[in-house]
Amino acid sequence: MGLDDLYQQIILDHYRNPRHRGHLDDPGMSVDHQNPLCGDQVHLDVTIRDGRIVELAHAGDGCSISQASASMMSEAAHGKSIEDAHRAIDNVLALIHGEAPADEDLLGDAVALEGVAKYPARVRCALLGWMALRDALPAPSHAEKGAGVGQQ
C-alpha cells in the first residue's frame, strides 16, 4: 500500500486511542488552533510548574493525521522542560519539511511523522498540535527564569 509512510500503524494507533485526550480542570494556559484551509481544530490545555510541562490535554476535531499528531505531541511534551519542548517542536518542523532526521529521544512516537514530508497537503494537519504547543509555551529565552510568562 503506497500510503504506508503516511498512515503508519503507530499513527493510526494514536488516532484510535489518543493519549492525553480531554481538558484540564484548571489549566495554566489554553490555546485553540485551527487550519483555515480544512477546518481542523486543536484545543490544548497546558500547566507548567518550575519550568516543566506537568500536565497537558488536547481536544478538537480533525483528520487522523492532525489528531494523532496532537496525541503524539502531548505524549512527547508531557514532563519535558520548556527548553526541551521547544527543541522537540523545532525537530518536528525540520523533520516534516525533510530537513533533518528525527531525534527519537525528543519525539518518541512522533518520529512516525517523517512520512508526512512526502504529502505537502498534509503538513499543516501534522503541525497543528505542535504549533498550538508552541503558542502555549513561554519563549525559549524565558524558559530559564521558570514558568512566568503567560502562566497562572
Add this chain to the structure above:
Amino acid sequence: MTHAAGIEVATLRADFPILNREGGRRLVYLDSAATSQKPWPVLGAMENYYRETNANVHRGVYELAAEATERFEAARDRVAAFVGTRREGLVFTKNATEALNLIAWAWGMRNLAPGDVVVTTEMEHHSNIVPWQIVAEMTGARVLFIPVDGDGQLDLQWLSVTLRTEPVRVVSVTHVSNVLGTINPVAEIARSAHSYGALVVVDGAQSVPHMPVSLAELGCDALVFTGHKMLGPTGIGVLAATPELLDGMEPFLGGGEMISDVSTDGSTWADLPWKFEAGTPPIAEAVGLGAAVDYLTMIGMAQVREHERDLTAYMMEALAEVDGLTILGPEDADLRGCPVSFAIPDVHPHDVAQLVDREGVCVRAGHHCAKPLMRTLGVTATTRASTHVYNGRDDVDALVAALQRARNFMAG
C-alpha cells in the same frame, strides 16, 4: 456507455486530453464543482487565438487588432446568448467572486444606508458573504442569513417575514449550493424580493455549468458565474445583469478601456458593458469561454442536466451502500445539482480524500468555503463528489469501491 439522455460519455471523454493522459491510473475526476476539465476545442481556441490573432482589443487600427476585437466580442455575444441576455448586460470579470464584489461595491457602497438589510443565506460560498460583510461594515448596513433546514432547503417563511419587517435592499442567493447540492427556487425568491423593491443577485457558479439558466427566466437583476467550472479556462468570470441595473451603477475598477473621456478635471465612462471592464481584459480566456459555451451548446444544456441528474441519482443510490454513510442535502436528485457531500462515521473527510486518491479518485474534502453552513450542519468538513459531462457510472462505481476500502482501512 450511453445514458437515457443520449450523452455518449466515452465519446465526450475522448475530447478531454487530461482524462486520457499518458501513464498512471485512469483519472476518476469527481471534483468538477471546484473546477472542471477542459475539452480540446477550448484548449485549441485559446492556442489558436495566441497563434493567429493575438493583439490588444478595442485599440489598434490594424487588421490584426480588429480580428482580436472581433473574436473577443463574438465570445461575449455567445456567452450572453447562453444565459439569455445581450452584450450590453454581459460584463467579463476575473471570476464569480469578482463579479459579486463588483455588485457589492459598485451598487452597495452607493445604495446601502445605515440600518439597511442585505439578505443572503446560510448555504452561501464565502464569495457571496464576505463582500457584503465588508460593504455593510462601511455603510452601516446589516447582513442577515436565510436559515437552512434539515433537508438542506432554505426557510422561505423566514424570508417572507424578513421582507415584510426589515428594510431589505438586496437579496443575494446561490442558485445551487456547492455543498448540499440544493437547487434553490430563485425565480420565486426574486418575485418576493422584487415586490418589496429589493435587488436580486444570483450566484450561478454551480448552476450555469450544469443546466439551462436564463437571466430573463430567473427574473433576477444580476447573475454571476465563472468560466473554469463550465469547461472554460480560469481567469474569466461573468456578471450578467439587466442594463437598467448596470446603467444606474458607477464603475467598480477604473483605468483604461472603461472610459469615454479623461481629463484632469475628471472622466466619463464608456458604454455598457465596457464601463465595467477596466484595463486589458482576459482576451484569450474570453475566447476559451466562448468555445466552452459552444461545446456545451452542441451537447445541449437540457441533455447535460438530464445526464447529470441521472448520474447524481445513481451516485446517491450507490453511496448509500457504504456502511453508515450519510448524504447531506435533499434526498431527491430532481431537487439537486451536481455536488454530493457525504460523511462516513469515524473516517475524517481528509483521510477519505487521501485514501481514495491512491486509486486515482479525485474528491474534495474540507469546508468548501462555506463555514457558516458547516456550523449549521454541526461539522467541520465534508467529503464532496461532483460530476460533469465526462463522468459516467464507472466513475461512481470506482468511487464507491474506493470508499469501501478506505472505510475498512481506517477501521483497522
